[in-house]
Amino acid sequence: MEDMRIYQIDISGQVVESEIAPFSLPGLKINPDENGDSIITVKTDQSGLIGLIRHLHALGFELLSINILN
Amino acid sequence: MEPFVLTTKLHQPSPLIRGIHRQRLVTRLNQGLLAGRSLTLVSAPAGFGKTTCVSEWIEQLDLPVAWLSLEPADDDPARFFLYFIAALQKINSSLENELKRLLEPGQLFPTQSVFTILLQNIHRFEFRFLLVLDDFQNIQEKTIIEFLEMLVENSPPQLHLVILTREDPLIPLARLRANNQMTEIRAEDLRFSxxxxxxxxxxxxxxxxxxxxxxxxxxxxxxxxxxxxxxxxxxxxxxxxxxxxxxxxxxxxxxxxxxxxxxxxxQSIEVQKFLIETSLLDKMCAELCDAVTGRMDSKVLLDHLFSANLFLVPLDDHQQWFRYHHLFADLLRSQLNRISKQRIIQLHNNASKWFEQEGMVAEAIDQALAGEDYDRAVGLLEQHAMSFAMQGYVKTVENWMLAIPPALRSQSPRANLAFSSVYLMRGNYAESAKYLSQAEASIFQNSSADGSDNLELAALQAEWYAIQANLFNVRGNPTESLSAAEKSLQLASSEQFQILCIAYLGMGGAYRLIGNYQKLVEAYQKAIHYSRAAGNLLAEMLSSTALGLVAIQLGQLHFAYQIAIEAVDRYETSNMLPPPVAGSVYGILGLVELEWNQLDRVHNHFLKALQLNSLGGHNAGVVFAKVLMARLAQTQGKLDDATKLMNEAANLLPLGVPAWLKPEVISQQVLIYLAQNNPISAEVVLNQVPGSFLEPEKYPSELIFIAQLRVVLYYVKNGEYKGDLDLPLQLADCLITTAIQNHRLGIALEILMVLIQIQSIVGRKDAALESLSKALQLAEHEGYLRIFLDAGSEIHELLKIAQKKNLHPEITRKLLAAFSSAETISTSSAEQTGLFEPLSDRELEVLKLMSEGLTNPEIADHLIISLSTVKTHLVHIFNKLGVRNRAEAVLKAKEIGIL
The missing domain is CATH 1.10.8 (Helicase, Ruva Protein; domain 3)
Known part of the structure; x- marks a missing residue:
């Protein structure tokens, strides 16, 4: 069983790395897409993912989608 | 009464799955501890064995462990910090007395001060320890998260924090991770190989x-x-x-x-039924299970479940209290549909009754609400809401209230009154008024032919009017307040001390606004009397503060001091939690000492006032303490500090303060602006209040008049005064005469001081000298010094003339001596006390006895305290003075002049 997966989280609006990277496992990346939204790529497990989503929610970001990359 | 059961929360669980050893995990955890890391994070979904793993690890450690299991209801700062402190006290009992103060948070949760004090206390631990926070995913409250963030940031070397959670906490841990300051155990580590x-x-x-x-x-x-x-x-x-x-x-x-x-x-059908029926209990013991299910053999069943490893988690060392493992409990609850809704409600109500019988009121209320027995919940709340809320569990009680349907809520006058009263005492007047109006309809419309009910109703009405009287004062409406207070006194019987003390408190406030000083003193003295009879320490502190402040205005410094000393004594010897405004009586002490020019003591007492009032979260109390600190800062020439404090005080005004406090704030603001050569801002502040020299009858307070007179003085001093001087001077004369006739010598003196300066500057030297002579006469008996010193060079010059003319020679000589050393006293004392955290009165006593060569047991005997308390005081003294032993402490204390 592989607990750690690479997740791609799409968020409405611009996310600043310093706002969320301290709350996540290392290696988190943020890329803007053509619509001005943000794509977060992070390698983490279930509890890390849930914690990160809760943090994004607390910051007021709208969650658009979550996908597993590998 | 301790409202929540502590022991089960703080129980350090033994490994849930017995007999399993996961050496690789224990080794990793141990390595982290040995490497001196400050945090262990165990983050994985439910059922991964987090608790078992950590409890196996700490079982073989030789370190004290504070374990705290968190529930959703603990996501309330008051409750969280209660448990947090209780967990620390379990491994270090000497913390108790100091930290109790933190358990009294109010509507204005004083986050920063609580953080600082907790951190200071952890730094004082003389050993390394583990603090385990289990089920941390239940905590989302910002205040609590911020506290843990600060704890992690500061990482005291004594503390190793262990967080067990189903999801990564909202604490920024990247820095710790990067610096290898954290051991992390995650799902992949916890999976069994x-x-x-x-x-x-x-x-x-x-x-x-x-x-x-x-x-x-x-x-x-x-x-x-x-x-x-x-x-x-x-x-x-x-x-x-x-x-x-x-x-x-x-x-x-x-x-x-x-x-x-x-x-x-x-399992047998019986056991299945038992498991499902008891799954609606968050924690259980055999007696409770018997009461809930109606069985007689719960003990046997629980023992069976425990020995069969059936997900029963012991919550204490004696295997009396248990809970089901969270996952198992969830699944059992999903089976509750096997039994009827009626049966479920009955189970909840059985539980509620049992908890009530056992005095576990919080659980009784929870179960009554879960069983939708709102009458029962309201009944329990009526009895206990006041005491819960007085102990700081305002949020918990409010959540209970919200769980009750609104129609039922407003039908419970007693619960509403209890709430209103709690908020009144804490200085949250808007909330108090809200609950008071909710109570109104049922109190004044219900009438019953039954005589006993009428008595009951009269008591409710009496309480309603008593609270109303206080609220009218806040709105600056003394006439309505008086009439409400009088109605309350008519309705209340002579034994209803609780109501009487609140009614007299309101009456005193009304007379204070009207300016009837004789009646005011009577009312407040009665309020103090009945507060004591009712055991209402908070009302006692409120009345004492009010009376003390008025006594200062009356110029009765010794009387004010005596009232404050008595109140301090009552507060310090009471074993109750300190009431939110307890700090203000220290403020009175400091104010009198300020007048007596004992600046070294003033600083300690004002600081204590600010600390206690901030911790108590009583808005008016905090504003008052900040005004006091600003006054001292200005006296010491620290204008920037004074300005900062006054800005903070002014920002708190919109949260609601009683009417008497606003003039105090404005008056102090004016003083600071004038000292900064900024008369325009002073006038802007003064324009907020009605009244001018032309309409003196509209003055809300003499303090405002004095402030306006100071503005006049400022312009006169700078040769910029343009208006007619006679008008304000005549009015001042007039007010002085009235004040003296009414024995309000403190006020008379303040006006005189300004008047003397104006007279002197405009060349009316004889009039000035005459006024000075009057002031000296008034001041002599009560020992006033500071008020002359603050008035500065004009007074200084006049005093020299007074000495030559042999006017009141004794006080004149004292004042001249004080003038010549004023500079040095104020600066040096500021430095002394500014460098160190001030010692408490008790610590000063211990220090003094120590300097006399008494041993620790002798000090304990002398002060009638335990030996361990003496040692705690010593540790604090050493820390505060920055010394290592008794000899150094005495030396240092003498050096800085506190001995």
Missing amino acids: NDETRDFFSKTMGVTLAEEDLRMLDHRIEGWAAGLQLVGLSIYGRENPSQFISNLRGTQRHILSYLTEEVLNH
């Missing part, structure tokens, strides 16, 4: 599995602790475990409910 699974089945469950079965199990369950345990329970005694294992399919959740069902069906 093949070897561990084999060990677990053979050693713990007593089942030997074939290698192929093990591989299959590993494939299906993926080393998930809860799943493995359920498989163990399911295949125990089964003929063909291989088949059972190969039949396990689907998602984790699916397997889990399948296995739980299996395990349940393995």
Whole structure:
């Protein structure tokens, strides 16, 4: 069983790395897409993912989608 | 009464799955501890064995452990900090007295001060310890998260924090991770390896599995602790475990409910029923289970479940209290549909009654609400809401209130009155008024022919009017307030001390606004009397503060001092939690000492006032203390500090303060602006209040008049005064005469001081000298010094003339001496006390006895305190003075002049 997966989280609006990277496992990346939204790529497990989503929610970001990359 | 059961929350669990050793995890955790890391984070979904792993680890450690299991209801700062402090006290009992103060948070949660004090206390631990926060995913409240963030940032070397959570906490941990300051155990680490699974089945469950079965199990369950345990329970005694294992399919959740069902069906019908029915209890003991289910054999059943490893988690060392493992409880609750709704409600109500009987009121209310027995919940709240809220659990009580349907809520006058009263005492007037109006309808419309009910109703009305009287004062409406207070006194019987003290408190406030000083003193003295009879320490502190402040205005410094000393004594010897405004009586002490020019003591007392009032979260109390600190800062020439404090005070005004306090704030603001050569801002502040020299009858307070007169003085001093001087001077004369006639000497003196300066500057030297002579006469008896010193050079010059003319020679000589040393006294004392955290009165006593050569036991005897308390005081003294031993402490104390 592989607990750690690479997740791609799409968020409405611009996310600043310093706002969320301290709350996540290392290696988190943020890329803007053509619509001005943000794509977060992070390698983490279930509890890390849930914690990160809760943090994004607390910051007021709208969650658009979550996908597993590998 | 301690409202929440502590012991079960703080129980350090023994490993849930007994007999399993996960050496690789223990080794990793130990390495982290040895490397001096400050945090261990165990983050994984439910059922991964987080608690078991950590409890196995700490069982073999030789360190004190504070364990705190968190529930959703603990996501309330008051409750969280109560448990947090209780957990620390469990391993270090000497913390108790100091930290109790933190347990009294109010509507204005003083986050920063609580953080600082907690951190200071952790830094004082003389040993390394572990603090385990289990089920941390239940905490989302910002205040609590911020506190832990600060704890992690500061990482006191004594503390190793362990967080167990189902999801990564909202604490920024990247820096700790990057600096290798944190041990992290995650889902992949917690999964059982093949070897561990084999060990677990053979050693713990007593089942030997074939290698192929093990591989299959590993494939299906993926080393998930809860799943493995359920498989163990399911295949125990089964003929063909291989088949059972190969039949396990689907998602984790699916397997889990399948296995739980299996395990349940393995049990007798009786046991199944017991498990499901008791699943609605968050914690259980045999007696409670008997009461809830109506059985007589719960003890036997619980023992059976425990020894069969059926997910029963002990909550204490004696195996009296248990809970079900969270996952198991969830699944049991999902089976509750097997029984009727009626039965469920009955179970809740049985539980509620049992908890009430046992004095566990919070649980009784929770269960009554869960069972939708709102009458019962309201009844319990009526009895206990006041006491809960007075102890700081305002949020908890409010949540209970909100769970009751609105129609029922407003029908409960007593609960509403209790709330209104709690908020009044805490200085949250808007909330108080809200609950008071909710109570109104039922109190004044219900009438009953029954005589006893009428008495009951009269008491409710009396209480309603008593609170109303206080609220009218806040709105600056003394006439209405008086009439409400009088109605309350008519309705209340002579034994209803609680109501009487609040009514007299309101009456005193009204007379204070009207300016009837004789009646005011009478009312407040009665308020103090009845507060004591009722055991209402908070009302006693409020009345004492008010009376003390008025006594200062009356120029009765000794009387004010005596009232404050008595109040301080009552507060310090009471074993109750300190009431929110307790700090203000220290403020009175300081104010009198300021007038007596004992600046070194003033600083300590004002600081204590600010600390206690901030901790108490009483808005008016905080504003008052900040005004006091600003006054001292200005006296010491620290204008920037004074300005900052006054800005902070002014920002708190919109939260609601009683009417008497606003003039105090404005008056101090004006003083500071004038000292900064900014008369325009002073006038802007003064324009907020009605009244001018032309309409003196409209003055809300003489303090405002004095402030305006100071503005006049400022312009006169700078040769910029343009208007007619006679008008303000005549009015000042007039007010002085009235004040003296009414024995309000403090006010008379303040006006005189300004008047003398104006007279002197405009060349009316004879009039000035005459006024000075009057002031000296008024001041002599009560020992006033500071008010002359603050008035500065004009007074200084006049005093020299007064000395030549032999006017009031004694006080004149004292004042001249004080003038010549004023500069040095104020600066040096500021430095002395500014460098160190001030010693408490008790610590000063201990220090003094120590300097006289008394041993610790002798000091303990002398002060009638325990030896360990003496030692605690010593540790604090050493810390505050920055010394290591008694000799150094005495030396240092003498050096800085506190001995």
